[in-house]
Amino acid sequence: MTVTNILLSGIVGSTAYGLAHAGSDVDRLGLFAAPTEELHGLHTPKESHVSTAPDRTLHEAAKWCRLALGGNPTVMELVWLPDELYEVRTPLGDELIGIRGTLPSARRVRDAYLGYATQQFRKLQNRGDGAPAEGTAKRIAKHARHLKRLCTQGHELYATGRLTIRLEDPESYRRFGEEVAADPEAAAPLLHEFEEKFARTRSVLPEQPDETAAEAWLRRVRRHFYTADGTRA
Structure with missing residues (x-):
């Protein structure tokens, strides 16, 4: 599986939790940016790519944000990993880590x-x-x-x-x-x-999600990958 424009990717699951044992699968999770030009056509690009051997799930940036804002426990792991478990980090990926506290409600x-x-x-x-x-x-x-x-x-x-x-x-x-x-x-x-x-427990989180930071980040992603041929700007 070849996916371009990966912004952030790392090892999640039992290895990240410290629960892995001999023979445990190594799970990877990440997010990528579809070329912005492809989002304007009749058929939108695939939002997720899932493979085995190795086990890897990659979500398109907008889908990842929607899942995170919905409180999805699996995708939330990606922006809270220990540094040594990241395999791909880009400036836009680091920006997303920087706003992780704004995502949960x-x-x-x-x-x-x-x-x-x-x-x-x-x-x-x-x-x-x-x-x-x-x-x-x-x-x-x-x-x-x-x-x-x-x-x-x-x-x-x-x-x-x-x-x-x-x-x-x-x-x-x-x-x-x-x-x-x-x-x-x-x-x-x-x-x-x-x-x-x-x-x-009285939560420190807002009762409802605030999409402002995620929306601003996603728009920066779209600007970054908007070129005539769909490659990185």
Whole structure:
């Protein structure tokens, strides 16, 4: 998969969280700018490119902004990575990192992170029968780790406006995964705990998203890549 005009790209997922183990996939996420000229035609360019071997997802700049403003936990990781996990950084990518604090809003972060955590809970419930096979147990443990991560990271972002990608105590997430693999319902108390934490916490984020900074950044991207032949200005 060849994608031009990549503005920002890095390693995300379990490697970034500190949860990777031998044999774990290395997930990459990034964003690119479609040549501005192509946005004016009858058929708009593809908004996302997804590949395997290596596992990589690239979103067009406008789509990435829409997802981030919607509180999407996966795309939000990209602008909060530790420096050593970035593989592509450009001046426009650094500008986006610079406005990352303007992207989240209280309602959308709460709904997105708790919503994704609840999805993980439903998945592990559906795959657990009290005596899971080895493969099923591994899947349940993985969903449990992600449930806990979504709760803790989402609440941090909601409460402080910051997002720490590298988990402070990865081993506690692994232990939690093993506990839930043995009994999927063991995840319910943690999910309820964080539902109550979100309800009690006064967020530092605005209740509704402010698109001003993202809109201004995206317009700078469009100007930068506007030439007659669709190449970089």
